[in-house]
Amino acid sequence: MSAPTSPRQVPPPSADDVRNLLRAVIDPELGANIVDLGMATDVAVSADGVVAIGVKLTIKGCPLRAQIKNDIESRLETHPGVSKVKIEWGEMTSDERSAVMTKARWNARENATDTAVPVTARVLAIASGKGGVGKSSVTANLAVALAAQGRTVGVLDADIWGFSMPRMLGMADRLAARKVEGFEKPKIIPNERRVGSGLLKVVSTGMLVDDEGTALMWRGLMLTKAVEQFLNDVHWGDLDFLLIDMPPGTGDVQMGLARMLPRTDLIIVTTPAVSAQKVAIRAADMAQRSFLRIAGVVENMSHFTCEHGSTYALFGEGGGAALAREIGAELLGQVPIENAVAHGSDNGEPVALAGQSAAAEVFRDIAKKIIGSTVPANDMAGCSARLLESVEVVLGKKPN
Ligand SMILES: Nc1ncnc2c1ncn2[C@@H]1O[C@H](COP(=O)(O)OP(=O)(O)OP(=O)(O)O)[C@@H](O)[C@H]1O
Ligand SMILES: [Mg+2]
Missing domain, CATH: 3.30.300.130 (Fe-S cluster assembly (FSCA))
Structure with missing residues (x-):
């Protein structure tokens, strides 16, 4: 055996x-x-x-x-x-x-897909943990404040069925599409508005439907699909900034943006109440999980100053600073409660456009901070040119 x-x-x-x-x-x-x-x-x-x-x-x-x-x-x-x-x-x-x-x-x-947004444009999405804190008001005011400083600013209203950009920016005209050289299919042309030496280029579903009520019929539309279309099928042309007004409390659009435009930075809007700050942290968490950077925090409805000069913290105090500290971001500004903010938004003339109020000043100040923290496209080009030069030296294609 x-x-x-x-x-x-x-x-x-x-x-x-x-x-x-x-x-x-x-x-x-x-x-x-x-x-x-x-x-x-x-x-x-x-x-x-x-x-x-x-x-x-x-x-x-x-x-x-x-x-x-x-x-x-x-x-x-x-x-x-x-x-x-x-x-x-x-x-x-x-x-x-x-x-x-x-x-x-x-x-x-x-792995990101290509969009029609120019690579040199800085993309900032205005988000919050919950609705009604002032995302759209911040978007509209920052857009005009950036444009007033001579910048070309795209605004994408990603609140597909709750859009507010046409009303807040006073731009309700229907969007047109036309053939653009180099593309087979016609492209959507954003509506434009001059602001000083700058320019706004805006797209919103509100420019496709007749009234805000009609938009409710779009509920079946896939949110991210619509945003994707605005990113891909719009002829944005030159842009210094693209501001995206996010819909309230949804992760879908954020995840979609992370996939389509991973260079998006978030501006998180919160109110001074501590409860709001807790909810806002969720938006920051979601950003981190989808690898979006946070450009800063804006505290809106910070305080109210009456005509006699007394200031009241109607919605509490310290939420914006606490949130910024917790997520390691900068508190970009604290916007007071002002009738002029609400009034400007309702009339298509955001207060930061020409207003002399405290809120207008804060919006302009935030815009300056954003411009200050952005590397100009020209510098970036110079930088990559220098990099290319060193590569050529290493490869022996250029004398040292
Ligand atoms: N600083 C402010 N002072 C006075 N009113 C304000 C201020 N900020 C926002 N509002 C008003 O509060 C309301 C909600 O603001 P807004 O629409 O900007 O919020 P939102 O976060 O975009 O809301 P949603 O989540 O529904 O999109 C609006 O009527 C706006 O005019
Ligand atoms: Mg809104």
């Missing part, structure tokens, strides 16, 4: 083999594999096939831990040379976390 044959001895995989296997494990939230993201550290394989790996999560209590664990085990245990998988869980430092976020943002950018 012949002796039973022992199972074929397969040598354990090398640490590099393990890393390659782990490249198939994707962190679904960050949209990249755990090796490239730097989450899989310290791979060690013993002679008897025990694989020990360290995995650093962005936060200790990451809800995706179980999923990542299953994925790692199922990838490695199918390798015949692996007898056991041991995972040592760790947590990233805040520096590692911000490096991983930058990498994920870069990946998202690489």
Whole structure:
């Protein structure tokens, strides 16, 4: 009788083999594999096939831990040379976390679809955790304040069935479409309004339907699809800024923007009440999860000053500053409650256009801060030209 044959001895995989296997494990939230993201550290394989790996999560209590664990085990245990998988869980430092976020943002950018928005335009979406805090008023006033400083400002009303840009900016004309050179299909031409030496270019579903009531019939329309169309099928032409007035409390548009225009920065509008601040944090959380940067916080309806000069904190105090602190963003400004803000919005003449009020000043001041924090397109061009030059020097195509 012949002796039973022992199972074929397969040598354990090398640490590099393990890393390659782990490249198939994707962190679904960050949209990249755990090796490239730097989450899989310290791979060690013993002679008897025990694989020990360290995995650093962005936060200790990451809800995706179980999923990542299953994925790692199922990838490695199918390798015949692996007898056991041991995972040592760790947590990233805040520096590692911000490096991983930058990498994920870069990946998202690489995979983004092309839009008709010029690459040099700074895209700012005005968002909030809850409705009615003044997103549209902030959008309209910042748009005119930026334009008044000679900038070309696109405004996209992403509040598809609750649009307010046509009324607030006094631009209710129907949108037209026409053939544009280089494109097969006709493009939507934004409505334009001159502001000093600057220009507004605005699109809104309110410029497609007859009245605000009709828009309710659009409820069935997929929100992100409509926004996508405004990004792709509008002939924006030159733009310095694109401001996007976000609809209240929805994550869909935000996620859609992260996919279509990952360079979008968010301006979060909140009121001074602490309860509002808690809700606003949700908007910030969502931004972080979809890798959108936060450009700053605007506290609206901050206080009310009566005609006798007394100031009242009608909606509480400190919410904007607390939110900014908590999310590590700048408090761009505190806009007081003023009849002129509401009145200007109702009449298509936002207060920041020509008003002499305190609110008008705050809006103009925020616009200046935004312009100050934006790298001019020309400088960026200079920068990439210099970069190209150094590459050519390294490649020996140009003398040093
Ligand atoms: N600083 C202010 N002073 C006085 N009224 C204001 C101020 N800001 C906003 N309002 C008024 O509050 C109401 C809500 O503002 P707005 O429409 O800008 O909010 P919103 O966040 O865009 O709302 P929604 O979530 O419905 O889109 C409007 O009537 C507006 O005129
Ligand atoms: Mg609004």
